[in-house]
């Protein structure tokens with residue numbers, strides 16, 4: 188097992204090392220020696236910092252490596268390459284724990300939610316001796332997996348334990364993509380902790396790291412066990428139903444509508460689907476504002492089509508794996524569409540958390556070996572589209588389209604689906620073609636224009652035709668659209684100040700649901716940031732608290 192290192196010893200970073208698909212690992216070392224103009228005996232050791240695939244020219248696909256190397260005479264080499272942007276000294280990427288504050292805590296800090304934000308906040312607080320108490324409305328990941336499978340098979344939805352709720356949070360049944368747009372040193376800490384908890388070490392250097400739902404479930408469990416071993420506790424089937432506030436200060440939380448826990452610190456990491464919790468917070472006077480997000484559908488193609496389009500003659504090369512894509516389109520109407528959360532070799536999944544609504548999303552196993560590639564195909568919406576200025580109007584907006592999709596597909600948790608060719612020609616589909624939809628419990632052929640706003644339908648039509656120019660075959664008539672994808676990010680922001688507290692003292696909103704992250708890594712990073720704010724203020728707990 189990999190353990191995060193104490194103090195990096197790698198001193199020189201060399202980027203832009205190109206290796207063809209057919210060269211072996213030894214070529215990396217040869218290229219490194221050539222690039223630095225050094226002899227083998229001068230190289231003490233090296234490790235891969237980053238590896239990406241350059242497939243911009245389809246007839247010349249290759250790997251590009253960034254290497255961290257320990258070399259005998261580093262200073263001399265650094266001076267020699269002072270003007271070369273590909274050679275520099277390696278930055279220190281070690282995570283620095285925050286120095287604890289001196290305000291004594293009377294009670295253990297409470298974390299609501301065990302998604303990436305809650306789990307990573309819990310881990311950092313536990314390491315630093317704060318013995319956090321994590322409360323999760325859903326079940327542990329094994330029980331949750333059974334509940335999710337039952338829903339996909341029978342349509343029996345558990346509204347407390349599903350693809351959105353339960354140990355590991357919303358991303359547990361996902362592709363486990365660990366890419367993020369944020370630039371924050373804490374991202375490295377998140378990946379290192381995931382590797383320490385059982386994720387493959389390659390996520391530390393892969394340009395587009397992913398773990399898959401099978402691996403992620405084990406990682407989540409191991410992080411939970413680590414928190415407990417450090418003095419924390421994790422309680423499942425424990426929904427926070429009220430926050431006790433006295434004169435603008437948190438004094439405790441109520442769970443399952445019946446019992447209280449005293450605490451002066453509550454880290455709120457409830458995710459983007461905790462609609463009842465958002466309402467409870469709003470009713471308590473916690474400052475919430477509406478936020479833009481995106482809605483649309485999932486699109487499914489044969490993975491082979493994507494491989495051919497992206498890698499041409501290298502499509503079956505054993506070193507490449509299933510190809511990905513990421514596309515965006517700006518309509519003359521002012522709307523924008525984009526692909527999101529693309530899952531190579533994956534499945535479209537039923538991700539509802541409320542009775543009477545259909546929600547799609549995507550996931551894959553680590554092997555990414557299912558027949559279809561799927562991706563969300565989304566159009567941005569803003570509070571101006573929600574039809575009301577109420578802070579929770581975005582939630583109602585999502586709900587409205589989820590319910591229409593539910594009714595359209597027969598009110599039995601089938602999802603409405605339409606072939607791309609028919610969607611573009613504005614006519615109903617009569618039968619599925621050569622792309623078999625993967626959504627369980629099943630699809631009902633229907634016209635998706637009946638469960639999406641007209642401007643979303645129009646923008647999607649334009650975008651599909653535009654994407655076909657960028658990725659050959661994107662608009663094939665048999666590709667399947669399944670709706671509706673409404674939970675792309677949070678429809679609200681729970682306001683917080685520079686100390687990361689809401690307008691209620693002691694209440695710390697974090698992660699995606701509060702509007703500060705989008706995706707597994709950025710939610711985990713935000714959880715860490717908020718944990719740091721708590722650590723900076725309060726003293727760790729004594730053993731007897």
Ligand code: FAD
Nearest residue numbers: 300302304324352356357358361364427458698699706707
């Ligand atoms: P969440 O993960 O949503 O966690 C919130 C937790 O709080 C939940 O477990 C919930 O049960 C709990 N909770 C809510 N209310 C209460 C309450 N009142 N009391 C107690 N507990 C409560 N992101 C990626 O980066 N890569 C991917 O490949 C990817 N794929 C995805 C696939 C699917 C199917 C889904 C649904 C999401 C995917 N995402 C992916 C998004 C990612 O999962 C989220 O961005 C991330 O999980 C947000 O983390 P979070 O901790 O802020 O919230």
